[in-house]
Amino acid sequence: MAEASNEPYRPLTVDVDRWAHGASAEISSQLFEILDIVDGNGTLRRALTDPSRSAEDRARLVHTLLDGKAHEVAVDIVANLASQRSATERQLGDRIERTAVLLAAAAAENRGGVEALESLVDELLGFKSMLDRSADVQWAFSDPRASAQAKVTLARRLMTAQSEEARLLVERAVSEPRGALPGRLLEQFAQWVADRQQRGIARVQTARPLREDQVAKLRDGLNRLYGRDLKLTTETNPALVGGLRVRVGEEIIDGSVTHRLDQLQQRIGA
Structure with missing residues (x-):
């Protein structure tokens, strides 16, 4: 226990290239689903970030809960992140979110190379621009009375995005923004994709x-x-x-x- 408690805090990192060759929008979507589970369960979140538990124990907990219920790549990524010591519970969720976006970017890159990454950035920023031009649409996506599914349905009516990855990320940003404004989150998603494109x-x-x-x-x-x-x-x-x-x-x-x-x-x- 003493060794685990002395484990240093470092920014959570994950080598997306390790899983990039098999990346898909489906795996990215499953990472978002796991994120929702982590965000919605305080007991689990604390267990996965508890510094008194060893890195191996935290990773083992992820596999115990998720093996056979999600794609093995999604499970491996979350286990990898959980094995690192989080400075805060929020940090773990933030890194799962970022990795889900980067995996979607890798899926686009597998499909169409750098041009597909460029198109993905354009599609995300295009939807953000549409949001910026309409106060009514912004309100519809921020209305606390509207369900997540209602916001996804509206996004599908409004978006012109052609790629599966863009549709996934737009729907995610409007339905589960995790306290952010959907437009700002889309801009952040676009920056992460651009980061992969350097x-x-x-x-x-x-x-x-x-x-x-x-x-x-x-x-x-x-x-x-x-x-x-x-x-x-x-x-x-x-x-x-x-x-x-x-x-x-x-x-x-x-x-x-x-x-x-x-x-x-x-x-x-x-």
């Missing part, structure tokens, strides 16, 4: 819509700045007054008039 997403807000030539120049400039090919998403935010705001990962480049006014107010103590 690309980043630059989120651009402007006071007025950009012309196509302006978008192209901005993309070229950002690609040079970051030394890699970035995927751009643009949205209009009149509150900026003028200029633009760019976010790449956790870094924000703010060239908006609003930001400069705020800085001026801080300098003069207004």
